[in-house]
Amino acid sequence: MPSYLITGTSRGIGWEFVNQLSSDPGNIVFGLVRNKSTVEAQVPEEWSERTNVHILQGDITDYSSLQSAAAEVAGITGGGLDYLIGNAGAVAHFDAYDPIGVLGEQPEALERELMHLLRVNVVGNIHLFNLFVPLIRQGEGKKVIAITSGQAALDMIPRLSIELSALYAISKAGLNTAVAKFSAQYDKEGILFMSICPGLVNTGRYNEASPEQAERVKVMMKSFAEYAPDFKGPSTTEASVKDILSVINKASVSNGDGGSFVSHYGNHQWL
Template structure:
């Protein structure tokens, strides 16, 4: 039996982690979400397994994460094998500069940058610190951050990938935070690593409804992806992404030298 906490589990990749990890009835799977009631209804309707527990946990609220750690401890008997930090604040500017660095005002720039850092870096650092006592008592001792290939500076500079700067910058910060945790705790056998899930189809937005300028930027980004990876045929499903990320997690270890690493769903530096 293994115990898992998946933060950001209400939809997309996080929800798919709940589905796949709970397929083994011996596993205990805990999803951290903002809307507990809504997520419990969704789990009951779409998965319907009793080994899934939904707990309130918000990256933007230290107190909610603290309570989530306490509730998790009660469910698991004071220990935890795997902690998966999924979910993020994804900033889009308004107007025709949706994907760019030009906000309409300096105040808007600060708001989007600070919100990205608070949720995507500070929130996950709080999550890790609060759940570490449980991880230390677990068997697997694996702590995973779901990052993004947008945080690869070489990819950005070589292909002029200018999409979603606040999000990408915050993910770089997250990756370094993960490396720092690894530097401190790998001597205790705890694995910290960042994994990009690939280009995943998690959006419910109809791209045909985007403003014309945003459509052009989206098409430009897809063109960059195809230049970087000529085999690219479009986003993969959450099901495929989670299956591949889980395989990377299962193979990774401190002994193998994976501590503090940042890799893709392929287990390499190939992001697509």
């Protein structure tokens, strides 16, 4: 029975991972969330007939909560885990609408926001992966996926002059490097580590933009459309997760995918 653990499943892309994966009764799906009671109550409302969803309490910045989650998973599966998807991630309002030089006018806020993003997106996932490697080793799937962002793609930033979300992009670049290092250590054991960007997905990132901020986002979207003429704006969580799962299913250590950083298309076409 293939087992999956996805972090950050209270909403957005994470919730949709649970939806698609648990639609197969042959899968066992663990969703790690910070607010277990709320999310657990939503499961029977959404999927009354599904018994293969387990909601676990955990904050990826709280090491002991991740230790408890790993023990809980091992207790249910008998010790192993096939697939780990590190989807939980922090974004910042602070860097969403201004370039890095403008953010620098508030040095303390810049440092505070960057440290928070690094703590969640980089350190949190490093702890997560280290704690779950013993389970993945015992599983059959042997795949660990980090949900990253094309905002960190060094072939995109200069080409499109993407000024916004600098701190977030820096944190995802750190995550990608961590994933490559995990791969360097574990690919000889047949464990695949890779970073996948979900594309631009409508999960409410720019909902609170002022008219002036929305204008800056529009400029960025325009450059996205020039880069990818088929790009018609943010996609849905359904489409994105379907694409990501297809990439995960095709990827393998033997194909040379270990440590790679790709889009939901499985390549460097980011949009």
